[in-house]
Amino acid sequence: MALDRGLTGCPICDQVVRVDEEHGRRELRCPRCGGTLHARKTASIGLTWALVCTALVFYVPANVLPITRVVSLGMVQEDTILSGVFYFLQTGSWYIALVIFVASIFVPLLKLVLLILLLVSVQRGSRWRPRDRTRLYRITETVGRWSMVDIYVVTILVALVNFGFLANVDAGPAAVFFAAVVIITILAARSFDPRLIWDQVESRQALQGSPGEDADRE
Amino acid sequence: MPSHLASSRDSLVICHECDLLQRIPSAAAGSRVTCARCGNLLHRHVPDSIERALALSIAGLVLLAVANLLPFIDLSIGGAEAHTTLSTGVQALWQEGKWFLATLVLFTCIVAPLIQLSLMVYVFLPLRAGFVPALARPALRAIHHLREWNMVEVFMLGILVAAVKLAKMATIVPGIAMWSFMGMIFIIAGALASIDRQVVWNRLENLS
Numbered sequence: 001m002a003l004d005r006g007l008t009g010c011p012i013c014d015q016v017v018r019v020d021e022e023h024g025r026r027e028l029r030c031p032r033c034g035g036t037l038h039a040r041k042t043a044s045i046g047l048t049w050a051l052v053c054t055a056l057v058f059y060v061p062a063n064v065l066p067i068t069r070v071v072s073l074g075m076v077q078e079d080t081i082l083s084g085v086f087y088f089l090q091t092g093s094w095y096i097a098l099v100i101f102v103a104s105i106f107v108p109l110l111k112l113v114l115l116i117l118l119l120v121s122v123q124r125g126s127r128w129r130p131r132d133r134t135r136l137y138r139i140t141e142t143v144g145r146w147s148m149v150d151i152y153v154v155t156i157l158v159a160l161v162n163f164g165f166l167a168n169v170d171a172g173p174a175a176v177f178f179a180a181v182v183i184i185t186i187l188a189a190r191s192f193d194p195r196l197i198w199d200q201v202e203s204r205q206a207l208q209g210s211p212g213e214d215a216d217r218e
Numbered sequence: 219m220p221s222h223l224a225s226s227r228d229s230l231v232i233c234h235e236c237d238l239l240q241r242i243p244s245a246a247a248g249s250r251v252t253c254a255r256c257g258n259l260l261h262r263h264v265p266d267s268i269e270r271a272l273a274l275s276i277a278g279l280v281l282l283a284v285a286n287l288l289p290f291i292d293l294s295i296g297g298a299e300a301h302t303t304l305s306t307g308v309q310a311l312w313q314e315g316k317w318f319l320a321t322l323v324l325f326t327c328i329v330a331p332l333i334q335l336s337l338m339v340y341v342f343l344p345l346r347a348g349f350v351p352a353l354a355r356p357a358l359r360a361i362h363h364l365r366e367w368n369m370v371e372v373f374m375l376g377i378l379v380a381a382v383k384l385a386k387m388a389t390i391v392p393g394i395a396m397w398s399f400m401g402m403i404f405i406i407a408g409a410l411a412s413i414d415r416q417v418v419w420n421r422l423e424n425l426s
Contacts (some may be wrong), residue, residue, distance in 0.1 A: 159310050
């Protein structure tokens, strides 16, 4: 661990910076780029839990309430995310149904489940497959943005289908909840600190008398 | 005050994901260095980093301007026609009172890429010419922080889905702006990938 040697890496410019004794009590700034440094992200576990729980709560109205409201010749049709998936399945566009299902339903749930798994494993001091858990964390960071696709579809439909009484698409109340879920899960993934996974591994190794050596490579 | 490491600071790197301190070899062009312990990408060496990032971000700005100014998608159902630009959806959402959604779409698809491209030109043009512009460091930090909020490639997928949804009942004609926007997605991804942190920050340090 770099921190054991009193060092931390700047996430923005990769500068190696010495962390002094009272780090955490005041803000540490990178001498090269001026960015804020965190030897470990502040209150990572508590903040991530809070964001994950908020996202779980918002996930319910996002899926239950209608995301689009189509008015055509006085007929009103309201669609939820799931009924949109079924619409595409019935009309034969199964690949679009798959895109919407994966992006809007599967990815947000996957992210939340993975984050909970990571949080619990870190809190229990698990040494289980740190490399794979880091990989899982990387997945939560990468896939989250693709959930925004449904929000963009709604935006484009609202823009294009705007013929008043003839045909009109409005965004439903679920759109706001769903956008909130996407943003909150992105923030949750960002507030989790994957270095905590490795802290556990190294502290156990130290107890067992085989300290994790920092690698030198040529 | 935190101090720089005096010796061979350019080749010492700390993994952001597992906190392993390691010495990385001076990379060959285009080569990737991954963390010895967790496999995280530590560094990608880009030849002519600043020149590439500059050229691509200028091209990206031109394409983004075209994408915003010219017709984006035209649609016709029966006799009715709709002409939209990139920001029509944002305006419509705003008028519906969905200001949160409108702001989010505007920021992730237009404002974030615009700021990133502008700041890259603002920083890299002077760096190439041999001086450091005012506020170069906050500008580079902003480019870094905006990465996850620039979602233009997701927007493109949204256009495809919406097009398939409407194709059954309407005729959809993509305009020049849409092709321009698609080009911009690849260009901005290339511009951001061209930023070689070592090269950029070393150049900045040497010049100032």
